[in-house]
Amino acid sequence: MKLTQAHRDALLDILRWRRDVRHFLSDPIDEAVLERLRAAMELAPSVGNASPWRVLNVVSPDKRAAVIANFEAANAEAAKLYEGEKRAEYNALKLAGLRDAPVHLAIFTETDPDEGHGLGRQTMPEMLAYSTVAAIHTLWLAARAENLGMGWVSILDPEGIATIFDVPANWSLTGYFCLGKAASDDDTPLLHRNDWQENSPTEWREV
Numbered sequence: 001m002k003l004t005q006a007h008r009d010a011l012l013d014i015l016r017w018r019r020d021v022r023h024f025l026s027d028p029i030d031e032a033v034l035e036r037l038r039a040a041m042e043l044a045p046s047v048g049n050a051s052p053w054r055v056l057n058v059v060s061p062d063k064r065a066a067v068i069a070n071f072e073a074a075n076a077e078a079a080k081l082y083e084g085e086k087r088a089e090y091n092a093l094k095l096a097g098l099r100d101a102p103v104h105l106a107i108f109t110e111t112d113p114d115e116g117h118g119l120g121r122q123t124m125p126e127m128l129a130y131s132t133v134a135a136i137h138t139l140w141l142a143a144r145a146e147n148l149g150m151g152w153v154s155i156l157d158p159e160g161i162a163t164i165f166d167v168p169a170n171w172s173l174t175g176y177f178c179l180g181k182a183a184s185d186d187d188t189p190l191l192h193r194n195d196w197q198e199n200s201p202t203e204w205r206e207v
Contacts, residue, residue: 021149023183040142046131048116058104101178108171149182
């Protein structure tokens with residue numbers, strides 16, 4: 001298949017409007033849409049074709065509440081890194097959409113999957129986690145194409161999250177995500193809008 005300028009333009013639009021969403025509408029997501037997103041993840045590259053990502057769709061209110069408690073404890077601890085005005089700015093930031101997002105996804109990496117028979121990860125075993133991140137980014141772009149937003153909740157105690165879901169010992173948390181319709185659309189990152197930081201260009205040079 002030969003891709004055209006229209007494809008390039010569409011992809012650039014999706015990349016530009018893919019934002020880390022914190023404000024969600026509570027509207028439910030149709031199961032057919034979730035199935036399309038699952039299928040999109042299957043198209044992501046992975047080392048040795050291992051597909052090491054393990055996705056939990058968190059529907060239990062009790063487990064969601066436990067995740068929120070985990071986040072709030074970790075967030076309070078993280079706030080101690082800042083002082084004075086910077087701490088006030090930090091505390092004013094909305095850093096998770098856990099209470100509003102209709103879908104929660106806990107995504108783990110299996111650290112020794114049978115799939116792939118170890119190919120490509122002997123010298124760089126971290127390639128398994130990188131593969132999961134590639135699948136997450138694929139999911140993120142697919143979600144944006146469905147007019148949905150995602151938010152990556154990184155302020156968590158990963159061991160606590162693993163305990164909440166009672167996952168196997170060889171599953172490592174890669175990320176916890178909120179998924180749903182964004183309360184508003186904006187192509188500017190939230191932290192930039194809130195003056196937390198400025199955009200910094202990617203370093204790209206010849207060597």
